[in-house]
Amino acid sequence: MIASSAASTRSQRRARSPERAASRRRLWLEFVNTDTAPSAPRGDLLRDFGTLLRWLVDARVIDTDRAGGLSRRALLQPAAATATLVDARRVRAAMRQLAERGATSTRTREDAILEINRVLGRSAGTRRLEQIEPGRYVRVFVPTGDAFAGLMIPIVESAADSLVLDELDRVHRCADPRCPRVFLDTSRNGTRRWCDMGTCGNRAKAARHRARGASRLGANADDEAR
Numbered sequence: 001m002i003a004s005s006a007a008s009t010r011s012q013r014r015a016r017s018p019e020r021a022a023s024r025r026r027l028w029l030e031f032v033n034t035d036t037a038p039s040a041p042r043g044d045l046l047r048d049f050g051t052l053l054r055w056l057v058d059a060r061v062i063d064t065d066r067a068g069g070l071s072r073r074a075l076l077q078p079a080a081a082t083a084t085l086v087d088a089r090r091v092r093a094a095m096r097q098l099a100e101r102g103a104t105s106t107r108t109r110e111d112a113i114l115e116i117n118r119v120l121g122r123s124a125g126t127r128r129l130e131q132i133e134p135g136r137y138v139r140v141f142v143p144t145g146d147a148f149a150g151l152m153i154p155i156v157e158s159a160a161d162s163l164v165l166d167e168l169d170r171v172h173r174c175a176d177p178r179c180p181r182v183f184l185d186t187s188r189n190g191t192r193r194w195c196d197m198g199t200c201g202n203r204a205k206a207a208r209h210r211a212r213g214a215s216r217l218g219a220n221a222d223d224e225a226r
């Protein structure tokens with residue numbers, strides 16, 4: 001039921017505005033990209049439990065009140081907080097496999113499903129739909145019992161949505177070999193190659209431009225030699 005409503009919202013939005021559809025976010029892919037964020041020291045945005053909480057707030061998975069409660073609890077239960085961070089990185093590694101190879105490898109999809117179900121199966125709580133601003137909605141999961149347990153649920157649910165919507169063949173790693181970012185290709189004909197036109201796409205364009213310039217120079221030199 002959730003999946004079909006997501007699919008119909010998706011097609012309505014696509015019909016209304018391609019630009020808006022293009023910026024459609026996939027929480028699980030954003031989470032995967034925290035492992036090599038250019039803005040983070042040594043590339044990993046999830047350095048400790050605090051930075052994990054900050055990311056979850058920025059991604060609107062949890063609100064600042066809940067983050068405050070969790071960080072106070074982390075002071076009282078440092079081992080549980082560390083275990084949560086280790087688990088988040090484990091989920092992230094599994095989601096990266098799914099993003100990079102899920103479209104072509106059955107085994108990868110099966111492993112990811114085990115991981116998704118492991119996370120979904122171990123926490124009880126309440127699911128809610130909340131409006132964060134007019135026209136923007138988020139699903140919220142409020143765990144009961146262990147406060148740390150439910151933090152990965154919205155992320156694996158987002159990955160589950162991509163499986164249900166059968167869109168893994170639109171999930172790619174950036175074509176720049178130096179860039180490990182993954183993205184959902186929402187272009188009409190499915191030919192997007194770069195994580196971002198402003199960075200990797202522009203770099204590739206500039207490189208092609210230089211290559212064309214060099215080959216023109218080479219051709220002129222050949223002419224002169226003749």
Ligand SMILES: [Zn+2]
Pocket residue numbers: 174175176179180181194195196200
């Ligand atoms: Zn890139």
